[in-house]
Amino acid sequence: MLWKCWRDLRLFVWIGLAWLAVVFAALVYVRLHGLAEAHIATADHAARVEPQLAAGLMFIQMAFVLLAWSMGTVGIGRDLGHGAGSWMLTRPTPRGRFVWTEWVSGLATLAGLLACAEFMWWVALRLHIFQFFIDSPNPAATPLLIEPTLPFGLATVASLCVFLFLALIFSVTHCGTVSLRHSTRGLISCLGFLIAYGILFHEIAQHGPLWMPRLPDLFLDPSVEHGSPLTYRPDLVSSIMERLAVLPLFPLIAHLFLRQAEV
Amino acid sequence: MSDPVILTRSLVKRYGRIVALDDLSLSVPRGSIYGFLGRNGAGKTTAIRVLAGLARPASGEATVLGLDPQRDRVALLERTGFVIEKTLLPSLTGNEIVRFNRSFFPGWSDALVKKYADALEVPMDRRFRKLSQGSRTKLCLLVALAQGAELLILDEPTLGLDPVITDQLLRILVDDVAASGRTILMSSHHLSEVEKIADWVGIIDRGRLLLEAQLDDIRSAYARVRASGRDLPHSGPAILTAATTGEISEYVLRSGAAEFTAELSRQGAVILEVSPMNLSEIFLELVGKEKPDAVEVLA
Numbered sequence: 001m002l003w004k005c006w007r008d009l010r011l012f013v014w015i016g017l018a019w020l021a022v023v024f025a026a027l028v029y030v031r032l033h034g035l036a037e038a039h040i041a042t043a044d045h046a047a048r049v050e051p052q053l054a055a056g057l058m059f060i061q062m063a064f065v066l067l068a069w070s071m072g073t074v075g076i077g078r079d080l081g082h083g084a085g086s087w088m089l090t091r092p093t094p095r096g097r098f099v100w101t102e103w104v105s106g107l108a109t110l111a112g113l114l115a116c117a118e119f120m121w122w123v124a125l126r127l128h129i130f131q132f133f134i135d136s137p138n139p140a141a142t143p144l145l146i147e148p149t150l151p152f153g154l155a156t157v158a159s160l161c162v163f164l165f166l167a168l169i170f171s172v173t174h175c176g177t178v179s180l181r182h183s184t185r186g187l188i189s190c191l192g193f194l195i196a197y198g199i200l201f202h203e204i205a206q207h208g209p210l211w212m213p214r215l216p217d218l219f220l221d222p223s224v225e226h227g228s229p230l231t232y233r234p235d236l237v238s239s240i241m242e243r244l245a246v247l248p249l250f251p252l253i254a255h256l257f258l259r260q261a262e263v
Numbered sequence: 264m265s266d267p268v269i270l271t272r273s274l275v276k277r278y279g280r281i282v283a284l285d286d287l288s289l290s291v292p293r294g295s296i297y298g299f300l301g302r303n304g305a306g307k308t309t310a311i312r313v314l315a316g317l318a319r320p321a322s323g324e325a326t327v328l329g330l331d332p333q334r335d336r337v338a339l340l341e342r343t344g345f346v347i348e349k350t351l352l353p354s355l356t357g358n359e360i361v362r363f364n365r366s367f368f369p370g371w372s373d374a375l376v377k378k379y380a381d382a383l384e385v386p387m388d389r390r391f392r393k394l395s396q397g398s399r400t401k402l403c404l405l406v407a408l409a410q411g412a413e414l415l416i417l418d419e420p421t422l423g424l425d426p427v428i429t430d431q432l433l434r435i436l437v438d439d440v441a442a443s444g445r446t447i448l449m450s451s452h453h454l455s456e457v458e459k460i461a462d463w464v465g466i467i468d469r470g471r472l473l474l475e476a477q478l479d480d481i482r483s484a485y486a487r488v489r490a491s492g493r494d495l496p497h498s499g500p501a502i503l504t505a506a507t508t509g510e511i512s513e514y515v516l517r518s519g520a521a522e523f524t525a526e527l528s529r530q531g532a533v534i535l536e537v538s539p540m541n542l543s544e545i546f547l548e549l550v551g552k553e554k555p556d557a558v559e560v561l562a
Binding site for chain 2: 001003004007079082083084085086087088089090091092093094262263
């Protein structure tokens, strides 16, 4: 079954890696030819650049939203839509195994792509430092002072936040595709869910009575205070835990649908 | 009937207001080739879906190999090969479908894949969506046959196959599957194909089983009788249908043709013809009736 998951997802892996290759090529070009001002930068410059780098990394990774959205449409839901349901569901395995294996494989694929993006970003930054050593025009500047390297912790938190959002998109689409037995319906259901949840979240937060429990914030970056990219949110860990707890609900719903499904 | 591998009792399945199965009670003996016959929409596929655990009956019970299709689904599917819809995974080639399927079945045989791919002329390196209807059916059958299942349940297995491949398939079912003591339930409305290989027959119409019996018993029991005479009977336990034109009456009898003709003779009738019936004629008589009689088991 893992082989089939790979067979279904591999196209998205190639697309994701191709996107990263293009971005990497552009980064290398810009780093080696366009950012001469960094050579005379100071520690203050580095402090200013760091959040920009984090934002840049997140931007590159967020391009995977479309990929996550599309990835949710493959698997048993699509097979049901193609009329292969009676064959698939007469394989001797619990129906839920299809759902959970696909879900875990999808998340692993997204995590792998994001890790590749982070690695690529890290390499691109090292290229910059490498260039500094070659032809630094400012003898007063030292690599330690000007190193605009994205700190590992911040980069990882940034990647984790993007992962949580992509995982949400993938999980909702996958759940919709399985439950509605059709890829296009899965795509539309994801959009519908995000819009409906966003409205509900906003309405409860703004106009809901005090006794009403707030919904988990599934959209905003959980790592930073809104509007202040340099400060971690005080509830960073609980926010991440909340999102991690919400994610398995979608395959669980899909599992329950598939278990009851008549084909 | 001894040791049935498939047993259903009073199965009812409804889709909205449509009754797809109406009190269906089947019994398929171990080691038999059971022809499950019916017109389009008679309920054959619905019954098979219930047996595969793909549909839940509104009431009644079903067991396959002694297992409940809903509760013991995985154990049942490990031992049973199903061909229902002739649709596999569209983007995979035959070889990839085999690769995917292999891991599910402990009795899987790559040697059988090779053998049946050659015998049925299945293009294994082409994507499923690119295959013709006949090749799709063949690939579905190949995958089911290579499982080494002790029970095969095939829904319209010859659909879209040319006569040569149909013949080849029927040979495989008889020589390779049935000869090794395995059981086959094969639904069809192609009576001549079923008549070639089946030893048991069940005829279903409007969700109800009209007849279940060994094929040889059916052939020997059913008869068409033409008689001439006045005031001849139109109903009786042995009479399936009766039609009278002038003084000529034509009967289709379920059984007891000798006793029936003797009785007609005693009433002064002249027996013009007593002829055996083939499966096709019996089928047409049974499903052609407006109000089907209760199920008949000639076991």
